[in-house]
Amino acid sequence: MNVKKTSSPDRLWDFFCSLKLTIFTLLMLAVTSIIGTVIQQDGAAEEYIKEYGRSNYELFQKMHLTDMYHSWWFVGLLGLFCVNLICCSIKNFPRVWKFVSQPMLVAGDGTYKNSANKAEFITKEPADELAQRLTDTLKSAFTRPTLTEVDGHLNLFAQKGIYSRFGAYMTHLSILIIMLGAIIGTVWGYKAYVNIVEGTSITQVWPRNGNQPIQLGYSVRCDKFEVEYYPGTMRPKEFRSLLTIVDNGKVIYDKAKIIVNEPLSYKGITFYQSSYGPAGTGTFEIEVTDNKSGDKLTVNPAQGQRVPLPNGFFFSVDDFTASYESYGAAAKLHVDTPEGKHRTPFIILQKFPQFDARRGGDFSFALKSYHQPQYTGLQVAKDPGVWIVWFGCFLMVFGSMSAFFFSHRRVWIRLSHEQGKTRVQMAANAHRNQAAFSLTFEELKKQIENTVTNKA
């Protein structure tokens, strides 16, 4: 037996080039990725202990299962995957490059004899004249051929779709580019959030993992926040913030609208509408009528605030609801007499401003409006790598499409003199999707035959 001895660096190289390693890492990545979808990631310690018990939690910690996609072993697996595809590409690329740099202009006897797609014709026409006409035929039916003369034989060669040979390499390269973009984004970018109360500004945001705020270098003001509901429901249709960005005293964006799916970017930092909520206490606009004099006054108290009225009376808003059964917004009020007596509380409805006049008493009240200040919750992201990622994605789609949907197709024709006649031999192949190509070949063969027999 002739066993070829290989040195260990060679064996290591072969190991990193091997397709077995590719299949192994792909399947390992698939299997291990499942863990992180079953065990919640980045949760609080108490939650894990409650669900799995302390000893299991400690085991999870040791194996980095609570943040597994960033663990050394998972990142290592991704690294192995990258090394494997780099090595594979380095090993195989030169062979593919040869197809481009040194196309096989002349086919040998073997190709004409063994090719799955072949044909042969005999004609009396001289080879050089026929070659000219065949060139035209190929040009219109396939693509422009190259004419080469070897040993007195004329050879035609035409090829299409050579780029599809690069599809796999383009796809491999795109994975590396996407990873590069992701690394750049992780190192030089951040994910943060900030809540801005209506009418106020912020100059710093809070990173998702970390306690130190990040300075934006400019200020962002929330001028207004609004929620729009689908009619007759409490389902939000749209929530929007009007943001003003001021940089160095200069207004960059003035009340720019952002909604979910339509963020705002400035200086590489993007603000995404994410959440909202009430901020601080709201204020009511209440019109008070003095029933004796008929005088009216409008006040804007907060809930619980004691408001002075003429002749030593006071009132305050005890409670509020945005929808009181089917009557809409309602407030519960009570009046204090000058002697300090707490009178029976009563309800006023925004939809029915005249309603309270029927109650009688010294004063009647009408609820004009209620304003609850909101805060807008924004996600803030800086990702200088994102365009590299998109470029990689584009390359991946382009690469995988050209790898799977197209093939490198080649056609050879040889014209040789034989006893005063010209022998025309034809062969063709496609590096993928042979079945479809054989139909194309049949069509091409017919046209070549027509040209040879001068029927065209």
Add this chain to the structure above:
Amino acid sequence: MESGQLFNFVTLGYFIAMVLFITYLATRNSKVAFLAHLFCVAGVAVHTLAIGMRWYESYQMPGGVGHAPLSNLYESVVFFAWTILVIYLLIDFKYKQPSIGAFVLPFAFLGMTWAQLTLNTSIEPLVPALQSNWLTYHVLTCFLGYAAFAVACGVSIMYLIKVGKEEKGDGPIGGILGIFPSIRVLDDINYRAIMIGFPLLTLGIITGAAWANYAWGTYWSWDPKETWSLIVWFIYAAFLHARFTRGWVGRRAAWLSVIGFAATIFCYLGVNLVLSGLHSYGGGGM
């Protein structure tokens, strides 16, 4: 007529087509196969009309609810069934092997039946996160990919049924198995279907990432849905690479295709029904 009724006709049409395909396996009558194809084509035509109608109906509802019918579980299952038929007819047009219909139509029929009988069919307004053109691109590419994997899975099941008999080599195979395409053809169709599905899945993952970046400012956050789509991608990437080494064609490739489709279904349904994550509104309407 309302889209809901049309969808019932579609379900019935696919059921008849499925029964006819199975009858074809038993009788080898090419007229039966022709009739089965007729029901498939008519079914998919009505299906297309019904989806268009549901789209139109959403715009007739008060309150600006109108949107492409791709937003909840019911609509996605119905769309999935449509893509399965589209990809099946495409592959059938090329390979002309009617017996495959008997193994692909059940996926579409089961999907439609499940959707019509148990899922919430009402047209609901879109939450703000779903109001994006990316939704359409994302769902379209993902489900065309899933459908190609469904066809590959059906063909792989045929392969696995037939290969045992063919390997024993007791002369020509008779009966139902005799009408199956040869295992070489089945293996080839499996590979072809995955070659169609893989770039589409890739595009689906990318459009999803682009959308996430618009909505949340992060294109990848390892949430269960994203991770499962990547798991599916890894499995089919392994499948495609395994084709280059000997020993991974045939039986192993067929098993990998079946496992890949099981993972696809888990990615589509399991994640919403079993796990939790950003796509949780996809599970609404149960």
